[in-house]
Amino acid sequence: MKRWLVLLTIPLVLLDCSNKKKGLLLLPFLGLGDGTAQTTETSKGEGTFTVVGLETTDPSQITAPAETTPTDGATSGDQTSTTSPEPTTTTPETTTTPEPTPAPVVTTPAPTPTTVVNETTVVVVDQTNGGNFNFETNVTVPVTVVVGNESGPVANAPVTVTETTTTGQPNVVGVGTTDSNGSVTIPISVPPTVTTVEISVIGVNPTTGEVVELNGTAPVQQPAAGGSGTVVVAPVVNVDTTNFQPVNGCVQAVDTDCDGIANIYDEFPEDPSLATTARSGRYTIAFEDMFPSAGDADLNDHSTVFTTEMDKTPANKVKVIRGTYTHVAKGAGYNHELRLSLNVPTNATVQVSYVNGTGNPWNGCAAAPKYTANATGDCTGGTLTSAQLKRGVLILPSSDKTLFGSKNAPSAGTTFTINDFVRGVTANITITFEEPVDLNQTKNLVGGHLNYFLAINQKTDGVFRQIYRPGYFTNSAGKDSFLDSKGFPWAIIVPGIFNHPTEGADIRKPSTSGYIFFNAWMNSNGVAHKDWYLHVDQIPAPNRPSYVVRVSDFYVDNGFSAYLIKAVQKNALEVSASLIVIGAALGFLMKKRLGKQQAA
Structure with a gap:
């Protein structure tokens, strides 16, 4: 009876979980090994960056300079008369009202879109420890991003590095801010299944006040010479922009706590002392x-x-x-x-x-x-x-x-x-x-x-x-x-x-x-x-037994998931019944949702 009660509560858990926000798995930590650069290769056109508007415009971010245009007949600066004085004659006194000084005419900059082009250079990184292989499975590299615009380096631009290979969702693996040279180097460590990372730079279009995000990718692995395996590479990504600069101050619509980390990447959006959780x-x-x-x-x-x-x-x-x-x-x-x-x-x-x-x-x-x-x-x-x-x-x-x-x-x-x-x-x-x-x-x-x-x-x-x-x-x-x-x-x-x-x-x-x-x-x-x-030789033969202990088959989380895994093996009837109940519950939800949409 207890077994049935547990199984029948599954639909209730599903209903409750359907209303919860999914969290992001922020997989690996930051941290460099003892790698050293070996060779350099340049790759153009790989990981082309795009500009994405964040649906937020702040007029106070428009920072193009204003121009003053004088009106007709107006003069500027000091003027000195050089004509000879006329003979003095007595005439009735009259009062002359001076012309008002014309107000400056502010020229509003024409809205111009943000543009971006990029060039990526990669440096092959020695993953050994002083010449000895250190048996690390993770890929550990520095990712360098250099941002510039028409005026030169772009300082104080927040840069976020993520990877989506592991979960299919953006997992933050490093953050940083460009220095006075427009450059930031962010050390990352990712699982060996990750070959590219995603890079985000957030700023503002100074002609429109629109907050924009520059998105692109960079390699952290590439095929080894001869085509056998991959080598680890440290990318240097040069991002050249027009009409792009860091946010002046803070736009709380995209950065609630004004800590420089946009809400889309900030796990503590109301706490300026914390930004991300690396999992x-x-x-x-x-x-x-x-x-x-x-x-x-x-x-x-x-x-x-x-x-x-x-x-x-x-x-x-x-x-x-x-x-x-x-x-x-x-x-x-x-x-x-x-x-x-x-x-x-x-x-x-x-x-x-x-x-x-x-x-x-x-x-x-x-x-x-x-x-x-x-x-x-x-x-x-x-x-x-x-x-x-x-x-x-x-x-x-x-x-x-x-x-x-x-x-x-x-x-x-x-x-x-x-x-x-x-x-x-x-x-x-x-x-x-x-x-x-x-x-x-x-x-x-x-x-x-x-x-x-x-x-x-x-x-x-x-x-x-x-x-x-x-x-x-x-x-x-x-x-x-x-x-x-x-x-x-x-x-x-x-x-x-x-x-x-x-x-x-x-x-x-x-x-x-x-x-x-x-x-x-x-x-x-x-x-x-x-x-x-991932490649386990697990098939025993008469002359070759298995040489591994299948911990992954035995190790299950406590609670619901442990019960379900054992249930699949020993309680097929109850599990089948529970799946029918789950299907009915989901069908009811879908029917109810469709009914609401049609009513609307």
């Missing part, structure tokens, strides 16, 4: 834990599925970080804790809460062992100083507790079903900085992701070992400290829910790898098969 989407961070020795490259010793959000100011600084982290694998004998290091010059308030695999509160953090000395705020949060933030904010405590003694890392060929999979503890973390911070000023981001590290219950010289992703630390020889002797990392971040290898299955070996394109991606330094993680 990462779902990723997985997976670790090998044998550091400093090379591991077995099965990337399942500690695996966590996570999403993060960052609330940003109009100046692209971060005020709030929110994250959700769910432990999904512990294919190791060691125990570990997951932390986040933040190198920032300000204090922050940390809030933390935990739920177990069924979504109920989990109170086991305090009793779990800790592997980071002198840490503050573990399990409880509180106000942390700059030094304490750098030492590490605890995300997930000891892994033997957060996965409840399970591993989710069977051997190849072992039967492993949804009934065997254990969903671990989920941590919900909110970090609010006292002052907004520029995370790019110090190295807090590599590949668009924050500096997560794993602390292990093993010590070297009396200190618990810590494992980081490549890109953060180098040794005395200038080599990355977290690439092993074969150039393989101890940690990697993968888009989506990563189906990690089975226990002991080296992802690099064709005989045991579940990913047929991983080696091509690795050996090409990320040029070939950037989407390697």
